[in-house]
Amino acid sequence: MSKTNTGRPSAGAVITGTIAIAYLCRLLGNYIEGFAFLGFVRSVLYVGLFAAWGFSLNRRVIQKKVKYYLISVVALLIFWNILKTLKYLIVADPIVSRYLWYLYYIPMLQIPLMVLRAGWLMGQPDDRELPGRLRFLWLPTTILVLLVLSNDLHQQVFRFTSGQNILTFDNERYTYGMGYYAVLVWMVLLALAALGIMTVRCRVSAGKKKIARPLIPVICLIAYGILYISGIPAVRFLAGDLCVVFGLLYMATCESLIRYRLIQSNSGYADLFNVSVDSSAQITNQDYVVHYAAREAKEISKEQMRLAEKGPVMLSDTVRLHNMQIPGGHVIWHEDISELLRVRKELEETQEELKDRNALLKLEYERDKERKTIEEQNRIYDLLNRCTRKQTEQIFQLVKEYEKNGKDAASNREILACITVLCSYIKRRKHLALSAHSNCNISFSELQSALNESLSSLELLSVRTRLYAELGSSWLEGETASLAYDFFESAVELALDSLRWIFVSVSVPDGKLRIAIRLRSSADMTLLSEEYETAEIDREDQEEWSLIQVLEGGKNA
DSSP states (O other), X not given: OOOOOOSSOOHHHHHHHHHHHHHHHHHHHHHSTTOTTHHHHHHHXXXXXXXXXXXXXXXXXXXXXXXXXXXXXHHHHHHHHHHHHIIIIIOOOHHHHHHHHHHTHHHHHHHHHHHHHHHHHTTSOTTOOOOHHHHTTHHHHHHHHHHHHTHHHHOSSEEESSOSSXXXXXXXXXXXXXXXXXXXXXXXXXXXXXXXXXXXXXXXXXXXXXXXXXXXXXXXXXXXXXXXXXXXXXXXXXXXXXHHHHHHHHHHHHHHXXXXXXXXXXXXXXXXXHHOOSOOXXXXXXXXXXXXXXXXXXXXXXXXXXXXTSSOEESSSSEEEEEEEETTEEEEEEEEOHHHHHHHHHHHHHHHHHHHHHHHHHHHHHHHHHHHHHHHHHHHHHHHHHHHHHHHHHHHHHHHHHHHHTTOHHHHHHHHHHHHHHHHHHHHHHHHHHHHHTTOEEEHHHHHHHHHHHHHHHGGGTOEEEEEEXXXXXXXXXXXXXXXXXXXHHHHHHHGGGOOEEEEEEEOGGGOEEEEEEEEOSSOGGGGGGTOTTOEEEEOSSSEEEEEEEEETTEEO
8 A cells, every 4th residue: 555645746847947947037138138137037046946955955864964064055055146146136336246256156165065074974873073184174165265255465366357456357357367276176176075975975785886877967067167167158158157057066966866875865755665565654644644655554543543642552452553743744553562472471471480490599599608608617617726726725734723723822823824825825826817818918016916915924924025026027928927926836835834034036037027036944945846847946055045937928938
């Protein structure tokens, strides 16, 4: 089903008729006395023709920026025609007439620049900007316009053969200067560049194959310009209106580019709907009279179409009707949603299944998390228990001994002091073990605090203590600090029964942790070498010992 409006003359017939009437007005107005007023009629016809073309471009061209530049071309053509009318039909002063003639070159130079910019933007997103090299083409164009407008000062564009004063120039007697040929070459380059860019930007393969056809008006425009400059009488007689000929050839170029899809437009609706087989769209006017309809479109009542204005309506259980407003009317289409309903049902079933599965997975995850948490806690507990097991067993034995002693105050006080020494070590050692387990560095001051606390507890046994700490590094590896503290504790526990005094020195020379212990005890401190093979153990006299251990990277060094 396809409907189109008929009974109206085609656009081509209207354009051809307008040009024919305007051309007749030119012949009668220029060569027959009494018909000079037809020049105004002719100008009105061409201005109206270009204005109508502009309205047509505004309706047909899709891209906003391309549309802007093409409508700018239309505005420049109308401006050119108004200048020409003022010059030849209204203004009599030769100076004003000459400057109106100079103003011709504003549209003559700007029109090909506008066409070039429109060509580069074809097929681009609406937010795309012109590149710098095209954005600054206005500069040489403006310089050439200013060169023409200031011609009376330098005569590099038009050289007048009579008069040396701008007030006495003869507008009809002149030759062309270098500036004129620069303007002509620039216009030709812009026109050819515009066509070349449009060819590259073409997105429709059929348009590329027929690119020679849009080239014809451009060739005619260049050829006409050369013939006009040559001053051939026949050319001036038959087509002496440069403004009109250039305008019509530009219009023909743009229309051919639209026709062959080099400029994207929304024309060709009738052909589109005639060949559309997978669409149900219909285009109506505001009263819902169908103008275009696809082959598969259903007969839909106006009441149903109006109901769909606020939102889609169901024509049946599986057919949905849509209505979208467009300028001048509406687009109506229907769709079969049976497949969507089936997919929706499957998705709902899948959603329920996934919901149950996710609940099971969540429960399993929580149980696994709880199990792993307990395992990690047990592992850490075992780690801490291993590193202080020896001291814990000693405390257990001391408690038993305390219970056996009964009310022996001196002995009990000594046992409690020993338990305090061991507890101080256990508390500090577990903290260091957690730091080493987490691969965390600890501050040097923390090791210093641990040693201070252990030494303070030894004072309960009347042991003289002293700690010297030389800060060489702010941070230590957790394992390194743990080994240093273990070495200190092993020395204390071995010498504890006969310990009289103990001095400890801790420093970090050259990135190595060095702990030195001097103590007085009758115990055999050389027994430490079984556990600490690299430790330096020296007896200075019968009961004084020097113990040195150097650690690097968390290992004995």
